[in-house]
Amino acid sequence: MTTFGKALARIETPIPGLVVWELPVHGDSRGWFKENWQREKMIAAGLPDFGPVQNNVSFNDAVGTTRGIHAEPWDKWVSVATGRIFGAWVDLREGPTFGTVFTTEIDPSRAILVPRGVGNAYQTLEADTAYTYLVNDHWSPDAEYTFLNLADETAAIAWPIPLTDVEISPKDLAHPRLGDVVPMAPRKTLVLGANGQLGRALRLELGDAPHIEYAAREDLDLASPDLVSARRWRDYGTIINAAAYTAVDLAETAKGRRDAWAANATGVAGLARLAARNGLTLVHISSDYVFDGTREGGYPEDAPFAPLGVYGQTKAAGDAAVAVAPRHYVVRTSWVIGDGRNFVRTMASLAERGIDPRVVDDQVGRLTFTSEIARGIHHLLATDAPFGTYNLSGGGEPTTWADIARAVFEHTGHDPARVTGVSTEAYFASAAGPVAPRPRNSVLDLSKIASTGFEVADARESLVSYL
Structure with missing residues (x-):
């Protein structure tokens, strides 16, 4: 009955x-x-x-x-x-x-x-x-x-x-x-931009289990009209978009502008539609460049967009597109350092070669190592954290680029006084090509991701380990 x-x-x-x-x-x-x-x-x-x-x-x-x-x-x-x-x-x-x-x-x-x-x-x-x-x-x-x-x-x-x-x-x-019985494997996770600095860090963090797939830019064309049929998307649970156009200054050129909008906005919008249609979780990497850097103190996740240059504009557009997907994480970061050419390695090389650099001292932020971004993404997915936007950078006291350069010199056994601090205007005064405007304040408020149980690593300690 x-x-x-x-x-x-x-x-x-x-x-x-x-x-x-x-x-x-x-x-x-x-x-x-x-x-x-x-x-x-x-x-x-x-x-x-x-x-x-x-x-x-x-x-x-x-x-x-x-x-x-x-x-x-x-x-x-x-x-x-x-x-x-x-x-x-x-x-x-x-x-x-x-x-x-x-x-x-x-x-x-x-x-x-x-x-x-x-x-x-x-x-x-x-x-x-x-x-x-x-x-x-x-x-x-x-x-x-x-x-x-x-x-x-x-x-x-x-x-x-x-x-x-x-x-x-x-x-x-x-x-x-x-x-x-052969157990059913978990839904697949697809990492895009697998050959980039963050992609390589994600490979180390997530491993090579059969349900984790890695795709370079040439493996999957986000602009293709065949994207919806490129894979059996219902077999996937998560897409991590670690691919982006990051040439900040080149984005100010005619070709760079087109490439930046294609990669950071149009392609991302295609991913968002795909995720919404198939119930996928979409993880997307954002940037401090969506802000103008005029705020006092750290930027919260819901601060209004105010990008200064083309790169920041395309990243803001991508963030807005990702928000259409019901299951999404926008991971906003700043001053990224990973496996490849980067500021820290450049400073270490200059110190070793006896070159005394002039380094910008009027931009404030925190370094973020790609290993930390990968760890944070893994944490959000593993803990089923509420969907939305999360700031994720190194922790500790904010510094300038010149401060970081001096720390690199010191921890590689060189005199930090060899680093001279200069203004952004003075540093780029003799630049041969276009120069994108930079936010002066790139500090991100980390309280939201900390509330999920993620322990933010101190940026200065991470720098020492990296060196």
């Missing part, structure tokens, strides 16, 4: 992400009515916004019809329209809960959210039973499934009707035992 008058409520299970939901059913002598899927109410109650795209109905006319155990590469919202079923779920995903079993009965007053990779099986308990399920991907012949035998001794599912007495397809009877 269907239970009327329940309140919408969630019931946790031993399998992470597998959640039973009690559904309000309203009925009288004429029949009953329920809201099988009500996005606004259910999300408010804690159901993930899993983005269903297809609704299927399965009808079973005989008691005992048994199907499964199938683990699909999408999420499912399963309920019953008529009748009653016994459901069994087995976690077939890689990880510590592999093999965990949960069982319960489902009638019209109950539904269950089945995460990708959790095997599900159903046994009909009443004649003329129809169950309905919403899925967040269209069926595809290229989709990869994982299966488990209904009679597996390790899972030891207590079927209400013995399997010897029920209708089962030959295909389901041939599924492997748990010891022979």
Whole structure:
């Protein structure tokens, strides 16, 4: 019998992400009515916004019809329209809960959210039973499934009707035992800009597991109209965009302006559309150059954009585009140092060669090492931090470029007094080409990312380690 008058409520299970939901059913002598899927109410109650795209109905006319155990590469919202079923779920995903079993009965007053990779099986308990399920991907012949035998001794599912007495397809009877099951891998993570300084740091941070993919600029054309079909995007969970046009001064030229807008704005907008369409998490790297540097103190994440030059304008446009994706992290950073040509290595080289440099002393900020950015991105993803924009730079007291140069000289065994501080105007007075305007204050307020449990490394200590 269907239970009327329940309140919408969630019931946790031993399998992470597998959640039973009690559904309000309203009925009288004429029949009953329920809201099988009500996005606004259910999300408010804690159901993930899993983005269903297809609704299927399965009808079973005989008691005992048994199907499964199938683990699909999408999420499912399963309920019953008529009748009653016994459901069994087995976690077939890689990880510590592999093999965990949960069982319960489902009638019209109950539904269950089945995460990708959790095997599900159903046994009909009443004649003329129809169950309905919403899925967040269209069926595809290229989709990869994982299966488990209904009679597996390790899972030891207590079927209400013995399997010897029920209708089962030959295909389901041939599924492997748990010891022979190949676990379903996590959704893929794609790192763009894999050959850049941050891309290399992300490779060290995230490793080379099969579900982590790295793509250089030539491997994936973000401007291509075929981007939407370039991969089976529903197999992916996250895209980390570490690719960008970063030639700040060249961006002020005619060609540089076109290239900067193409990479930092147009291409990023394409990624945002892709992420929104496929329910992906998009991680995008932003810059202090979206601000004009006139603020006193550190810039919070919600400070208004006021870019001074073309590079900053394109980065601000990219940030705005990324915000369209419901699942996004904009990671805003400054004064980036990584594996490759950079300010620190230049100063160390000048010190070693006996050259006494003139270095800008009226711009204030903190160094950020690519290893820290990679660690911060990993932290946000691993902890399921709330989506949005996060400042991420080195911590500690702000410094000038001249201060950093002197620290490099000192820690490489040279006299820091050899560094002469000069104004930005004086430094660029004799520049041969265009010079982009720089923000004088690049200090970022780090309290938001710290509130997620991320421990910001001191920039000066990181510099010593880097050297």
